[in-house]
Amino acid sequence: MKDESKSVALRISVTTIILNFLLTVFKFIAGIVGKSGAMISDAIHSASDVLSTIIVIVGFILSRKKSDFEHQYGHERYECVSAIILAVILGATGVGVGYKGLEKIFSQDYNELTVPTMLALSASAISIIVKEIMYWYTYIGAKKINSSSLKADAWHHRSDALSSVGSLIGIFGAMHGIKVLDPVASVVISLFILKATYDIVKDSIDKMIDKSCDKETVSKMATLVREQDGVKRLDVIKTRLFGNKIYVDIEISADENLNLKESHEISKNVHDVIEKEFPLVKHCMVHVNPFSEE
Numbered sequence: 001m002k003d004e005s006k007s008v009a010l011r012i013s014v015t016t017i018i019l020n021f022l023l024t025v026f027k028f029i030a031g032i033v034g035k036s037g038a039m040i041s042d043a044i045h046s047a048s049d050v051l052s053t054i055i056v057i058v059g060f061i062l063s064r065k066k067s068d069f070e071h072q073y074g075h076e077r078y079e080c081v082s083a084i085i086l087a088v089i090l091g092a093t094g095v096g097v098g099y100k101g102l103e104k105i106f107s108q109d110y111n112e113l114t115v116p117t118m119l120a121l122s123a124s125a126i127s128i129i130v131k132e133i134m135y136w137y138t139y140i141g142a143k144k145i146n147s148s149s150l151k152a153d154a155w156h157h158r159s160d161a162l163s164s165v166g167s168l169i170g171i172f173g174a175m176h177g178i179k180v181l182d183p184v185a186s187v188v189i190s191l192f193i194l195k196a197t198y199d200i201v202k203d204s205i206d207k208m209i210d211k212s213c214d215k216e217t218v219s220k221m222a223t224l225v226r227e228q229d230g231v232k233r234l235d236v237i238k239t240r241l242f243g244n245k246i247y248v249d250i251e252i253s254a255d256e257n258l259n260l261k262e263s264h265e266i267s268k269n270v271h272d273v274i275e276k277e278f279p280l281v282k283h284c285m286v287h288v289n290p291f292s293e294e
Contacts, residue, residue, distance in 0.1 A: 012138055
């Protein structure tokens, strides 16, 4: 399973790196030749995608390392770290793009702004299509292997597609006499980038501070535990996210007259069924309390 996940992640990452590199070169040329500041800003965004995907690959490989003496619970949180680094790069890109746009807007010398050409407009349309395809390609793969850093990279592609929509609107407006729309588009692009940054950081932090699973997942686990033979009552169920994995702590009550071996069999059965039915559960700890009819 780990080898399959690694293979999927590497295939997706290498493919997107190649596409992003080609798209970056295309956007830079289109931005310079097509006289569009918004398109050049969009190209910078795409260039950051290349670096971010490399970070995703490194984080993913480190997170799949086996547990060792110094890291007895595994290395899954490395993936959260790589996602946060990716978000910092993305956020810095957003601030830079927004600053350049605002600088041009507040200069108020709109006559000095160049009018983009049809090449820049065409480049925006092509970018939207390519980046949206990359988003779905990466997002589907991320869900398949439950990779938070790969999912963050997918949203990076989506933010790039949205920024290209901003470029398209800005370039179209500038071509029709509203020159200020081109730098305005750059500012809008930066807001999309910063929103994606916030989402990535929030998701990563949740997975690093032992946030519990969603209520629906916990409810399904609780129902499954209560259905097991020998379980008289579910006393406690706690979950925590650990990178892309889940740890579960359960307390059940069983007949107080059972011997140690019989109680152990009940707890083992609960343990096994939870880990079987919920593949993301890395470990389930089950404690048995004595239950009395009185």
